[in-house]
Amino acid sequence: xxxxxxxxxxxxxxxxxxxxxxxxxxxxxxxxxxxxxxxxxxxxxxxxxxxxxxxxxxxxxxxxxxxxxxxxxxxxxxxxxxxxxxxxxxxxxxxxxxxxxxxxxxxxxxxxxxxxxxxxxxxxxxxxxxxxxxxxxxxxxxxxxxxxxxxxxxxxxxxxxxxxxxxxxxxxxxxxxxxxxxxxxxxxxxxxxxxxxxxxxxxxxxxxxxxxxxxxxxxxxxxxxxxxxxxxxxxxxxxxxxxxxxxxxxxxxxxxxxxxxxxxxxxxxxxxxxxxxxxxxxxxxxxxxxxxxxxxxxxxxxxxxxxxxxxxxxxxxxxxxxxxxxxxxxxxxxxxxxxxxxxxxxxxxxxxxxxxxxxxxxxxxxxxxxxxxxxxxxxxxxxxxxxxxxxxxxxxx
Numbered sequence: 001x002x003x004x005x006x007x008x009x010x011x012x013x014x015x016x017x018x019x020x021x022x023x024x025x026x027x028x029x030x031x032x033x034x035x036x037x038x039x040x041x042x043x044x045x046x047x048x049x050x051x052x053x054x055x056x057x058x059x060x061x062x063x064x065x066x067x068x069x070x071x072x073x074x075x076x077x078x079x080x081x082x083x084x085x086x087x088x089x090x091x092x093x094x095x096x097x098x099x100x101x102x103x104x105x106x107x108x109x110x111x112x113x114x115x116x117x118x119x120x121x122x123x124x125x126x127x128x129x130x131x132x133x134x135x136x137x138x139x140x141x142x143x144x145x146x147x148x149x150x151x152x153x154x155x156x157x158x159x160x161x162x163x164x165x166x167x168x169x170x171x172x173x174x175x176x177x178x179x180x181x182x183x184x185x186x187x188x189x190x191x192x193x194x195x196x197x198x199x200x201x202x203x204x205x206x207x208x209x210x211x212x213x214x215x216x217x218x219x220x221x222x223x224x225x226x227x228x229x230x231x232x233x234x235x236x237x238x239x240x241x242x243x244x245x246x247x248x249x250x251x252x253x254x255x256x257x258x259x260x261x262x263x264x265x266x267x268x269x270x271x272x273x274x275x276x277x278x279x280x281x282x283x284x285x286x287x288x289x290x291x292x293x294x295x296x297x298x299x300x301x302x303x304x305x306x307x308x309x310x311x312x313x314x315x316x317x318x319x320x321x322x323x324x325x326x327x328x329x330x331x332x333x334x335x336x337x338x339x340x341x342x343x344x345x346x347x348x349x350x351x352x353x354x355x356x357x358x359x360x361x362x363x364x365x366x367x368x369x370x371x372x373x374x375x376x377x378x379x380x381x382x383x384x385x386x387x388x389x390x391x392x393x394x395x396x397x
Contacts, residue, residue, distance in 0.1 A: 007395050008036045010086060012079075012102060013094040014062045015258075016044035021308065022094065022126065022187050027055060029384045030391065040082060058082055062097060063258070080105035084114040090395060092122045094187075096131055099123035100145055103152030120394040121158045126187050127305030127327065128167050133227070137260070150176045159394060161185045163305030166326040185390065188308040189383030192375045195315035197367070200288045212248060216357045219293035219318070221252035221283065221309055222300075224263040229299030229323065231263075235346035236299070238276050240354055247357050252289060254282040290316040294363060295356050298322040301343045306330050315374035319366035321352045331378075337370035 011027060013019050019039050027037045031054075038056040041047070042063065050057050060082060062075045079101050083091065093102045102121060109115035131141050153160055153176060160182040162168045168184060171177040218237075222228045230251065237249035251271075255262040268279045283289050290296070296313040298320065304327035311331055313320050320338035322328040332338040339356070341348040356363055376382075 006034050006036050007089040010038050010040050010088045010091045012040040012098045014097045016041045016046040018094050020046035025380050026384050026387055076101045080108045084109045088119050090120045094124045100149050103155050103158050118157045124161045125167055126163045128303040132303055154178050164326045185386055186383050188306045188311050189378050189380040190311050190315050192315045192379045195287050195312050197317035198291055200291050216247045216294040217250055218295050218297055219250045220297045223256040224253045226261045227302040232299040232346045233297055234271055234276055236350040239350040245354055249277045250280055251277050252280040252283045296320045299349050311378045314370040317367040317371040319363050337366050
């Protein structure tokens with residue numbers, strides 16, 4: 001079946017941040033190719049940006065952390081109403097909740113006679129996140145949703161996309177994924193013309209009074225969750241300061257209070273008062289911030305897909321010390337563009353950072369290689385082209 005001349009696509013997420021961070025550039029490139037793109041998500045600070053760029057936005061009341069069964073049932077029915085009203089050709093889900101509810105919403109419309117031919121669906125897993133992490137509560141949530149997720153992702157019109165092969169294997173081993181309509185495809189591509197090495201003309205807000213001339217800077221910029229390795233980063237900074245290593249350790253981001261296990265602001269302030277780190281808060285000009293740094297660190301223990309911070313760092317020519325985790329290994333070539341260390345090991349992190357801090361020549365060599373890899377493999381034009389091919393293939397199905 002040939003695709004329509006102007007296929008109608010809904011991009012769906014619980015959080016507007018996700019669509020802004022990972023889908024806006026793709027949506028713009030698809031629109032240039034004739035696609036009709038609409039964003040569906042809860043209201044938030046990035047919705048205005050979607051509308052400024054000329055995209056329609058449909059509000060879907062879905063809180064990320066909410067577990068109230070009645071409220072979640074209403075969210076499922078609200079999503080089915082949106083799909084019935086819009087009658088899209090393709091629906092692209094991001095994050096676990098839309099990927100769980102979306103196929104169920106389409107099936108509900110089929111049962112109610114509101115959809116005759118179901119649209120093609122892409123369920124994207126950029127990491128498996130909290131639900132597939134260790135612990136009692138994630139285990140309970142996983143047990144509850146597993147039958148529904150299994151039913152949904154195995155519908156014949158549903159295609160899955162993962163950022164790495166381990167996550168695909170995990171769903172297969174859990175007995176959730178039972179077909180081969182699944183690809184490993186990057187969602188975390190960046191504009192390498194924007195994220196590039198340059199000499200900043202001015203410091204980013206929050207860093208003006210923290211900058212020390214000729215002192216190496218190690219940067220970590222993430223959602224501030226314990227699972228992202230914030231504690232290990234701070235402990236490594238403490239170890240290096242005790243060793244007398246002259247360096248600054250900058251932590252950028254804000255506590256993600258909608259996620260379990262966020263780092264409290266009081267704790268961040270305490271670390272800063274003790275002189276262990278400099279907390280910069282939320283930053284909007286990441287290219288400038290990264291070009292003030294000499295190295296990046298991400299000692300994550302989280303179920304990462306492919307950390308965008310690593311991709312942005314590589315594009316800016318920053319050598320990275322990161323966890324030896326598949327999502328990180330995709331970006332960090334150990335010994336070439338950065339260093340991989342065991343998870344949950346601040347001493348190993350400190351050792352690797354100390355070597356980079358002391359060896360300017362090695363940092364410069366890694367910087368050049370990281371930039372070359374980023375331009376060749378992670379540029380948004382390269383990534384968008386692969387998504388274009390997937391969209392076109394599914395719409396021909």
